[in-house]
Amino acid sequence: MDARIEQVVTSGKVTLDDTEYDVENNTYLIGDDSEVIVIDPGFDAEAVLDKVGDREVMAVILTDGNDHHLGSALEVSAAGEEDEEYWAPIALHRADRLLWRDYFGRLARDEDDEEQAKALRSLEPDIWLEDGGVFEVAGAQLEVQHTPGHTPGSVSVLSDQLGVLFSGDTLHRGRPGSIGGVFEDLRKQLNSIGALITPLPRDMRVLPGQGEETTAGDENARWESWGALASENDES
Template sequence: MDARIEQVVTSGKLTLDDTEYDVENNTYIVGDDDEVIVIDPAYDAEAILSEVGDREVMAVLLTDGNEHHLNAVLEVAAAGEDDEENWAPIALHRADRLLWRDFFSRLAKEEEDEDDAKALRSIEPDIWLEDGGIFEIADVQLEIVHTPGHTPGSVCVISEQLGSLFSGDTLHRGRPGSIGGVYEDLRKQLNSIGALLTPLPKDLQILPGQGEETTVGEEDSRWETWGALAQESDD
């Protein structure tokens, strides 16, 4: 098997509910010497595409529709191609469509050229992710698991062949994933995490959207202790 995982760490600012947060994001590149799939590009398209090199980007997978996963997505999907027909397809869960449309509507308002603004407002993902959906790259499979809570359309990506779970911002090392410690729907997120982890091998590597890697066993052992966080968020 020639498939491998490469990581690019980028940083920037993210605004949620009028509050600005500093965010450090993990982008993952999965593939071989010829073709790759990019998971969660953020902030610095140039750095991500530098790691991609001359390989073809076959798809861009977004684990949620928050701003930091959208601000570099078009540049990475284009990968230097001027003709949009040659861009890699962008994939997002339909439940985060509103987040997508809000982001590109804000960009459109900043455009002076009305044609450019109209084009931004009309952009949609090319693929709507579904629970159980499969992507193939370099002879390995990437399975989509819908894990709502962090956002309605949050997903994780599992590759049994690579022994890895890409958990996005659903799950970070030692805690449920969040932006600045703020949880959108923590009870639903915890239910998603529990259902996700229970059937998986304990030694499966977890590669989160932020921070350091961990394992299914480590996080599964912590899961029940996070119930207190849910009670705090209710208060």
């Protein structure tokens, strides 16, 4: 197996409920010298494609449907190809379809060309992610785990061969993942985190959607303490 993991960090702004947050996004490339899968392309397609180089993008996996994951998805999928037939498939969980449609609907409203606006409104992901679904690249398998809570369709991606969990914004180092400390459904998110990390080897690397990497063991040790955070969130 020749698969390796590369990281690109980009930054930008995300608006949730009319509040704007500064967000740093981790993009991960998994592959070898000829092909890669891109997880969460982030704010800067050019930076991601510079890292891709002349390799083929096999798929773009979105761990949730928030703006900072969707913003560069089409450009990274295209990877310089004008013919859409050769674009890499974009994958998202169906439970985040509303977030997808809202994002591209907003782009369509700002588009002067009616044909282009119509195309944006009709866009759909190429692949609907499902729990247990598997992608393969450079000899490594990437298994999709549905981990709702941060968004209804949040997923994490597990690779036993690489010894890595890509946790998206479900789990960050030392805390449940969020944007600006805002949680959509923290109790559901905590349940997802517990079910996700409890069976994993303690030394498995966890590569989150934001911030520094951690391990399954470190986060499992912290998990029960986050119940108090859920109670505070219920009261707010």
